[in-house]
Amino acid sequence: MNELVISSAASLGAAVAAGQVSAEEVTRAHLDQITEAEPQVNAFLHVATEEALAQARAVDARRAAGEQLGPLAGVPLALKDVLTWTKAPTTCGSKMLEGWVPPYDATVTRRLVDAGIVIVGKTNLDEFAMGSSTENSAYGPTRNPWDTDRVPGGSGGGSAAALAAFEAPLAIGTDTGGSIRQPASVTGTVGIKPTYGGVSRYGLVAMASSLDQVGPCARSVLDAALLHEVIAGHDPMDSTSIDQPVPAVVDAARHADVSGMRIGVVRELGGAGYAPGVERRFREAVELLTRLGADVVEVSCPTFAHALPAYYLIQPSECSSNLARFDAMRYGLRVGDDGTTSAEEVMARTREAGFGDEVKRRIILGTYALSSGYYDAYYGSAQKVRTLIIEDFNRAWADCDVLVSPTTPTTAFRIGERTDDPVAMYQADLCTLPASLAGNAAASFPVGLAPEDGLPVGLQVMAPPLADDRLYRVGGALEAALAEEWGGPLWRQLPELEGVA
Numbered sequence: 001m002n003e004l005v006i007s008s009a010a011s012l013g014a015a016v017a018a019g020q021v022s023a024e025e026v027t028r029a030h031l032d033q034i035t036e037a038e039p040q041v042n043a044f045l046h047v048a049t050e051e052a053l054a055q056a057r058a059v060d061a062r063r064a065a066g067e068q069l070g071p072l073a074g075v076p077l078a079l080k081d082v083l084t085w086t087k088a089p090t091t092c093g094s095k096m097l098e099g100w101v102p103p104y105d106a107t108v109t110r111r112l113v114d115a116g117i118v119i120v121g122k123t124n125l126d127e128f129a130m131g132s133s134t135e136n137s138a139y140g141p142t143r144n145p146w147d148t149d150r151v152p153g154g155s156g157g158g159s160a161a162a163l164a165a166f167e168a169p170l171a172i173g174t175d176t177g178g179s180i181r182q183p184a185s186v187t188g189t190v191g192i193k194p195t196y197g198g199v200s201r202y203g204l205v206a207m208a209s210s211l212d213q214v215g216p217c218a219r220s221v222l223d224a225a226l227l228h229e230v231i232a233g234h235d236p237m238d239s240t241s242i243d244q245p246v247p248a249v250v251d252a253a254r255h256a257d258v259s260g261m262r263i264g265v266v267r268e269l270g271g272a273g274y275a276p277g278v279e280r281r282f283r284e285a286v287e288l289l290t291r292l293g294a295d296v297v298e299v300s301c302p303t304f305a306h307a308l309p310a311y312y313l314i315q316p317s318e319c320s321s322n323l324a325r326f327d328a329m330r331y332g333l334r335v336g337d338d339g340t341t342s343a344e345e346v347m348a349r350t351r352e353a354g355f356g357d358e359v360k361r362r363i364i365l366g367t368y369a370l371s372s373g374y375y376d377a378y379y380g381s382a383q384k385v386r387t388l389i390i391e392d393f394n395r396a397w398a399d400c401d402v403l404v405s406p407t408t409p410t411t412a413f414r415i416g417e418r419t420d421d422p423v424a425m426y427q428a429d430l431c432t433l434p435a436s437l438a439g440n441a442a443a444s445f446p447v448g449l450a451p452e453d454g455l456p457v458g459l460q461v462m463a464p465p466l467a468d469d470r471l472y473r474v475g476g477a478l479e480a481a482l483a484e485e486w487g488g489p490l491w492r493q494l495p496e497l498e499g500v501a
């Protein structure tokens, strides 16, 4: 494999800035890797070859003109296909938006382009980001580079798989209930869900607005931190964006040290029923943190056990309302409009044809939960549970700087294994949902391979709102200690993809 595609984003950025390699060479190496790996992985819905090369040449021209480039200029990135970019279609993995080219760039997209980051394409996802396996995409599943019979997690499986298959060193994900963290966990990559409001959502196709958050994905902790600082920060175009300084995450990643840090192990997450390899690697990671000088205690957060039912009322309620905009009039698909059918009939036929089963399930669940007479019993109760979960977190923050758990109860499951069992699919989010409902910062870091199947296991770290830097302190310290133990980063242990030399 070309050395450039197994390099970190930080080193590629430094090499481009120093003139040791051109942004165009870096981009071509990744486009070649995409050509080789895609038949097996299917991480991308759209590869923007010409546009990526044009962006790379623009970076090279800026350097040639003497401009001082930022740390990630010239580095390729895979963008989840739920953020708008005027240079490619935004489909959200749905037939409903097939071929829809948005008229404006998301703020995140704009910031990436301004930083000289080269967007190489749009990545696959579960339709409208609903799912935990990327099997709900209308364009076929993405496969996990560690074992192509397995899922890469979801909804952001395309972004995570692109990293693990060396198709890009950076990716953007979105996390509503775990869609950055769970794919990171099962692909052995790093995924960060910043504090709710930490990254602008202007230009993000809304799924569940009280939960949706954009975040950085990478193979290394420093790379994620560098990307975090590019995309985060206040945006007047997003009324939920927080008007406060961005936490110093790059500094935290560079000087990662957990000595004296108070780390709480959540008793309710990580117990019975988890895969043996997940439990074992989790326990070992906690022991390692203790050896690195952290002060580890057990904490109880009893209401976390109710996060899953609460989420699966709140998320469907909000998405049933958000997805009402796909009415056959304004975007994408229109079915049955022969000039005589009523608007209502066209809308019904379009939604029937354009949405997949899971999206329809959520719309039906959400409409029911919000219907008059049931609103208090379902949506209202779920919101009360949400408040109790926030209170449990607040009690824990009195004693702990961060909380930890496994990211997800199992390693990557087989393609097709859970498609007929939505509740089994929802269980993948068991550990990630509390932080989603509370809006605090959370991340997943690779902590090894499960002995029983050789597949990656992730550690979830949760921090209080606006303390995103603490995630990077823990992640960076673990990454350094584990790399010493393994003789290199976890992804060095990736089995080679067939035909991808």
Ligand code: GLN
Pocket: 129, 130, 131, 132, 154, 155, 174, 175, 176, 177, 178, 179, 180, 207, 315, 429
């Ligand atoms: N798996 C969860 C769901 O299906 C989370 C999705 C997400 O975070 N976008 O809703």
